[in-house]
Amino acid sequence: MLLLRCPYCGVDCDETELSPGGEAHLKRFGPGSEDADFEGYLFQRENPKGVHFERWRHANGCGKWFHAARCTVTLEVFGTYSAQLTEPPQDIKDAITAKRPGWHWREFA
Amino acid sequence: MSNAVSALNGASFEGYVTVTDMGPAGMITLRGDLGSAAIKKAIGMAVPAPLKITSKGENSVAWMSPDELLALCPYEVADETAAKMTKALGKAHSLVANVSDARALIRLEGADVREVLAKLTPADVAAMQPGDLRRSRLAQIPAAFWLTDDETAYVICFRSVAKYTFDLLTTVAAPSSKLAPT
Numbered sequence: 001m002l003l004l005r006c007p008y009c010g011v012d013c014d015e016t017e018l019s020p021g022g023e024a025h026l027k028r029f030g031p032g033s034e035d036a037d038f039e040g041y042l043f044q045r046e047n048p049k050g051v052h053f054e055r056w057r058h059a060n061g062c063g064k065w066f067h068a069a070r071c072t073v074t075l076e077v078f079g080t081y082s083a084q085l086t087e088p089p090q091d092i093k094d095a096i097t098a099k100r101p102g103w104h105w106r107e108f109a
Numbered sequence: 110m111s112n113a114v115s116a117l118n119g120a121s122f123e124g125y126v127t128v129t130d131m132g133p134a135g136m137i138t139l140r141g142d143l144g145s146a147a148i149k150k151a152i153g154m155a156v157p158a159p160l161k162i163t164s165k166g167e168n169s170v171a172w173m174s175p176d177e178l179l180a181l182c183p184y185e186v187a188d189e190t191a192a193k194m195t196k197a198l199g200k201a202h203s204l205v206a207n208v209s210d211a212r213a214l215i216r217l218e219g220a221d222v223r224e225v226l227a228k229l230t231p232a233d234v235a236a237m238q239p240g241d242l243r244r245s246r247l248a249q250i251p252a253a254f255w256l257t258d259d260e261t262a263y264v265i266c267f268r269s270v271a272k273y274t275f276d277l278l279t280t281v282a283a284p285s286s287k288l289a290p291t
Contacts, residue, residue, distance in 0.1 A: 008175050009159055014231035017245055060246040062174035 004056060007080050008064040021055030024067045025087060025106070049073055051096055051103045053088060056080075069096060113184060116213050116271035124282035126219035128275065134214040135187030136265070137180040138173075139194060141203030151197040151205075152180055162242045162255045171242050171255065179253075179265075184209055213271035215264045215278065222262040224288060226254055228281040248277050 002015040023045050029037040046052065052072045057065045065083040069092050070076060078099065079092040088096075088108060096103055103109065117130035141148050143156050152170050156178070157163040162171040169181040182190050191207040198205065217225055227234040230252075232245040242255035250273060252266040266274045280286070 011160065011243070012233075016231055060251045061244045062177075064174060 002070075002075055002077070004066075004068050004070075004077060005080050006058045006061060006064065007066050007082055008058065009062040011058070011061060013058055013061060017058065017060040019057040019059040021057055021065060024053040024055045025108075046106060048105060051078070051100055051105050053105060053108075055083065071100070113210070116268045117215075117275050120275060122275075122279040122282065124219075124279060125284050125287045126217050126222055126225045126282040128278045128282055129216045129218070130271075130275065131214040131216055131263075133184035133209065134212070135182040135184045135190065135207075135209045136212050136214075137182070137187060137191045137194065138206045138208050139178045139180055139203070140176055141198065141201060143172075143176060143178065145201060147198050147201035147203070148178070151194040151203075152178065160242055161240055163240070171253065173244060173253070181214075211268055213266055213268050213274065215266070215271075215274060217262040217264065217278065217282070218260060219282075220260055221287065222256070222260060225278065225282050226262060226264075229277055230254075247274060250274065 003012050004018060005012050026041060029041040050071055050073055052070060054068050054070070055065060056068050066080050067083055067085065068080045069078040069088060076099070078095045081089050081092055093108070113133045115130055115132045119132050120130045122128040139148070139151065149156055154163060154165045154170060157170055157172040159172050162169055167183060171179045171181065173179050180190070187207050187209045191205050195205045223234045223237070229247040230245045232243045237243065237256055239256045239258050242253060244251070244253045246252060247264070247266070250266060250270045252264055252274065254262055254264045256262050264274065
């Protein structure tokens with residue numbers, strides 16, 4: 001069972017109260033961009049064994065989107081943070097580094 | 110105007126907890142900047158803290174999300190109250206909608222209201238105190254619930270699933286389904 005703390009209302013939500021929103025921090029490439037960039041935006045997804053960043057929506061609750069950093073192997077949650085950020089905040093990165101030294105995910109490390 | 114009736118039409122059930130449909134209830138959704146003076150003026154009482162519900166007389170205001178409140182009032186005055194709120198908010202970026210006819214309000218009464226809710230929701234009902242409100246789910250549907258005292262809880266759900274909610278609550282509140290004391 002996955003428990004995530006919604007950063008907006010502070011509730012520890014059960015997985016069944018949330019809607020998964022796929023991978024976090026996708027950079028959109030729209031009209032006029034290179035085909036390879038557009039393909040990457042549409043289809044290329046990380047599938048890590050370990051540290052992963054995801055979007056979740058507190059659907060049966062306050063209804064807000066947020067980001068979560070967790071480990072896909074142990075289901076350990078490193079933290080959740082606002083959906084308005086384009087990269088994980090430093091305290092989340094530090095929390096991950098403390099548990100998984102040398103981690104990297106896309107351009108973050 | 111025709112008589113307003115709730116989806117459950119006042120249905121009631123006596124189990125180890127009493128489940129009662131509260132009939133038509135006034136509910137007004139209010140969205141905007143909760144920290145603003147305009148919102149405070151519009152609701153006429155202090156803005157509730159996150160996950161809380163505050164009451165003044167027969168009116169209550171519930172915290173729904175960081176930018177949303179739900180005001181509860183008697184059904185008859187809901188339209189009038191919504192109009193007053195819209196006026197009080199003036200030009201502040203906000204939304205007021207009378208959602209009374211889209212919702213159902215159900216009351217639970219009995220010493221074991223927490224147990225009845227806990228059977229249906231992943232929320233930590235045991236930790237809830239009077240005045241605490243949770244938006245969560247009851248079995249398969251979204252619902253909000255709060256305690257007014259240790260033996261009374263209220264549940265809000267969509268009108269379209271009122272019967273489902275009532276059936277759920279009556280099933281888990283059936284006398285034979287009480288959990289053994291631990």
